[in-house]
Amino acid sequence: MLSVQTLSKNFGTLRALDRISLDVPRNTIAGIIGPNGAGKTTLLLGMAGLLPMDSGRLYWEDHLIPGRTRSQVLFYVEDAIRPHAQLSAEFVLRFYASVFGRERTLAETIIDRLQLRDFMRARVSELSKGTAKRFLIALGLLSTQPILMLDEPFDGLDLKQMLEVVPLLREISSAGRTLVLSIHQLRDAERACEQFILLRDGKLAGQGTLSELETRAGCEPGSGLEEVFLRLV
Amino acid sequence: MRSAIQLELRSLLASRSLWILSLLTGPLVGFSFIQAFSLYGEASKPALVTPQLAAGLDPFDGVIIPAYGAIYLALTLLFPFVAIRVISTDKDSGALRLLFQTPLRSSALLAAKATAVLFAWLLVELPGLLVLLIWRLSGGHIFAPETLCLLLGQFLYGVIVTAISLFAAAAAESASTAALPALACTLGSWVLDFASAGESSWLAKISWLSLTAVLRPFEQGLVVWRVVGGIAIATAGLFALTLLWWHPGRPLGPKLRGTATVVVSCAALLVLAPHVTGSVDLTEDQRHSFSPAVRTELQQIPEPLRITVYLAPEDPRMMDFNRSILAKLRRTLPRTQIINPEAERPAMFKTGQDPNYGRVIYESGPRRAESTSTSPEEVLPLLWNLAGLPPPAADDPAAYRGYPLVVNSSRAAELAFYALWPALSLVCWLLFSWR
Numbered sequence A: 001m002l003s004v005q006t007l008s009k010n011f012g013t014l015r016a017l018d019r020i021s022l023d024v025p026r027n028t029i030a031g032i033i034g035p036n037g038a039g040k041t042t043l044l045l046g047m048a049g050l051l052p053m054d055s056g057r058l059y060w061e062d063h064l065i066p067g068r069t070r071s072q073v074l075f076y077v078e079d080a081i082r083p084h085a086q087l088s089a090e091f092v093l094r095f096y097a098s099v100f101g102r103e104r105t106l107a108e109t110i111i112d113r114l115q116l117r118d119f120m121r122a123r124v125s126e127l128s129k130g131t132a133k134r135f136l137i138a139l140g141l142l143s144t145q146p147i148l149m150l151d152e153p154f155d156g157l158d159l160k161q162m163l164e165v166v167p168l169l170r171e172i173s174s175a176g177r178t179l180v181l182s183i184h185q186l187r188d189a190e191r192a193c194e195q196f197i198l199l200r201d202g203k204l205a206g207q208g209t210l211s212e213l214e215t216r217a218g219c220e221p222g223s224g225l226e227e228v229f230l231r232l233v
Numbered sequence B: 001m002r003s004a005i006q007l008e009l010r011s012l013l014a015s016r017s018l019w020i021l022s023l024l025t026g027p028l029v030g031f032s033f034i035q036a037f038s039l040y041g042e043a044s045k046p047a048l049v050t051p052q053l054a055a056g057l058d059p060f061d062g063v064i065i066p067a068y069g070a071i072y073l074a075l076t077l078l079f080p081f082v083a084i085r086v087i088s089t090d091k092d093s094g095a096l097r098l099l100f101q102t103p104l105r106s107s108a109l110l111a112a113k114a115t116a117v118l119f120a121w122l123l124v125e126l127p128g129l130l131v132l133l134i135w136r137l138s139g140g141h142i143f144a145p146e147t148l149c150l151l152l153g154q155f156l157y158g159v160i161v162t163a164i165s166l167f168a169a170a171a172a173e174s175a176s177t178a179a180l181p182a183l184a185c186t187l188g189s190w191v192l193d194f195a196s197a198g199e200s201s202w203l204a205k206i207s208w209l210s211l212t213a214v215l216r217p218f219e220q221g222l223v224v225w226r227v228v229g230g231i232a233i234a235t236a237g238l239f240a241l242t243l244l245w246w247h248p249g250r251p252l253g254p255k256l257r258g259t260a261t262v263v264v265s266c267a268a269l270l271v272l273a274p275h276v277t278g279s280v281d282l283t284e285d286q287r288h289s290f291s292p293a294v295r296t297e298l299q300q301i302p303e304p305l306r307i308t309v310y311l312a313p314e315d316p317r318m319m320d321f322n323r324s325i326l327a328k329l330r331r332t333l334p335r336t337q338i339i340n341p342e343a344e345r346p347a348m349f350k351t352g353q354d355p356n357y358g359r360v361i362y363e364s365g366p367r368r369a370e371s372t373s374t375s376p377e378e379v380l381p382l383l384w385n386l387a388g389l390p391p392p393a394a395d396d397p398a399a400y401r402g403y404p405l406v407v408n409s410s411r412a413a414e415l416a417f418y419a420l421w422p423a424l425s426l427v428c429w430l431l432f433s434w435r
Helices: A040-048 A067-072 A089-099 A104-113 A129-142 A159-174 A186-192 A210-217 A225-232 B002-013 B016-049 B051-056 B059-077 B079-093 B095-100 B106-137 B144-171 B175-197 B211-219 B225-245 B252-275 B292-298 B316-332 B376-387 B411-433
Strands: A002-011 A014-024 A029-033 A055-060 A074-077 A147-151 A178-183 A195-200 A203-208 B222-224 B279-281 B305-309 B337-339 B360-364 B367-371
Touching: A002 A040, A014 A040, A014 A055, A014 A195, A014 A203, A029 A040, A029 A159, A029 A186, A040 A067, A040 A074, A040 A147, A040 A178, A067 A074, A074 A129, A089 A104, A089 A129, A089 B002, A104 A129, A129 A147, A129 A159, A159 A178, A159 A186, A178 A186, A186 A225, A195 A210, A195 A225, A203 A210, A203 A225, A210 A225, B002 B079, B002 B106, B016 B051, B016 B059, B016 B079, B016 B106, B016 B411, B059 B079, B059 B106, B059 B144, B059 B175, B059 B211, B079 B095, B079 B106, B079 B144, B079 B175, B095 B106, B106 B144, B106 B225, B106 B411, B144 B175, B144 B211, B144 B222, B144 B225, B175 B211, B211 B222, B211 B225, B222 B225, B225 B252, B292 B316, B292 B376, B305 B316, B316 B337, B316 B376, B360 B376, B367 B376
Parallel strands: A029 A178, A029 A195, A074 A147, A147 A178, B305 B337
Antiparallel strands: A002 A014, A002 A055, A195 A203, B222 B279, B305 B360, B360 B367
């Protein structure tokens, strides 16, 4: 179980995260959902230990993980980044596969599953938005930490690509990794996630499975995430 | 670690800034070399007719140092941008945050980045090696120890500029912000040099911090261990600060506490650095040393020397005295105490109204001697007399004969630096940026 307790962050007078506490069961896909400015990226950065928090703790399997050792259990891929932009996608993926001690065959499988084969010789800076997103997902999948956090993993993917990526993420999750995804498209979140964490203005508006949230929001069973979101957020 | 170095080198080779640095450095070095080459040839012409004039023709001072002056300029003005880029680009692109989450240790990542910057330094130094090659092929003389001393100085200068640039990039939010403190350090050294040459102000008192002061003894063929130690301490401190500041997840409090610890530790070590007194004279004519017989005799003076000089630092007699006596004495007898009351006095009051002006007082234990001469021929006998020692047996080390060289054409150098080097830089850039 991934457990976050009373995580808070202020940027000057702006309260970006207000005592966020959440739990994500092991080997599930959890979606952090909220409107723009709700604090999704700040929460992920704070959980990853890449942004100093004002307060809060993170536990994995009941062990406290201090900020400086978060990278031992967590790997976080930001949205809209172009890491090592001047290098070819192939070189960068090989590098990350090598530092994580991944076998070449696994890297090749990920490349094929994400349909990156045709773009391997292109520079990272030259990749289209959708291809760059799949490249970033591939980078995340090459990491070995038990928790993988992806910021907006479906942003830039068309429906077909998304429908191919979601089963891959499910496979990764059932193979023993816990996935935390930040998603602003509710329909995408509903397709991909089993657990939902709803944020509003840096505060936790709700968390749980869809049926749990429907009950909490007073919605009828099967009314969907959109209805829950409108009521809670 | 190996894969991290590969990644950094590939990123550097694919960057435009490295090849722009290369493109500019070659012609810059070439221009300096060709000018020095031509002037040296002109100065050599009379020496071919009158061999006595040849002794003043030292190719190290006349050709090699001026050519390497252009490399110094490139390392000061252009190289920091390449070094800063190694961290700033990764910061901007999000790559650094990804790298921090890999099993690579932070220190290994920094070592990989520093290795890549070292490669850039090597590229800047290549035109210098080309200078040596062309000079040698033209029949010029190269004294290897002196030249290696210069290269060591260039290396240490490159290392300290690298450390400053990497720290600036780690602490600043963007490359342009990082460039400001990095250039302030390199260009600020020129201000300190200017201050140290003139008035006794607070700037002159901290002029030892000048980065160019690092390079100066090496350009004179002197390896000063105090300088080597100082650079090593400062570099280690700056790398430690880089490690403290570049991780975005470290809170400000621990960063500041760590910075204070590093600064205090380095300051304590730097205070000890002046106590390291050794130096090695690698010049061909041993210009920084007394002859072996004089050295042996000086070392027999039982009590430390105390020399009080009433000469302004900018007075040519003081410069001459410093070069021919004081600097050599400091090397031979490190315990020698040299006091110059004139150095403390503002220049407008050094108008010769002080009746002591021009006097040099020598003391060793209870004995005392005085002179107004700054010539070794008069000062050394005075010292023997002061110490009650007989003059040393005359030793006559082979006099420096000089190396005049007149070459009518610098066409090969022009071709190499103005055509081949830029073309090669462009080809390399295209080659490495093509996938």
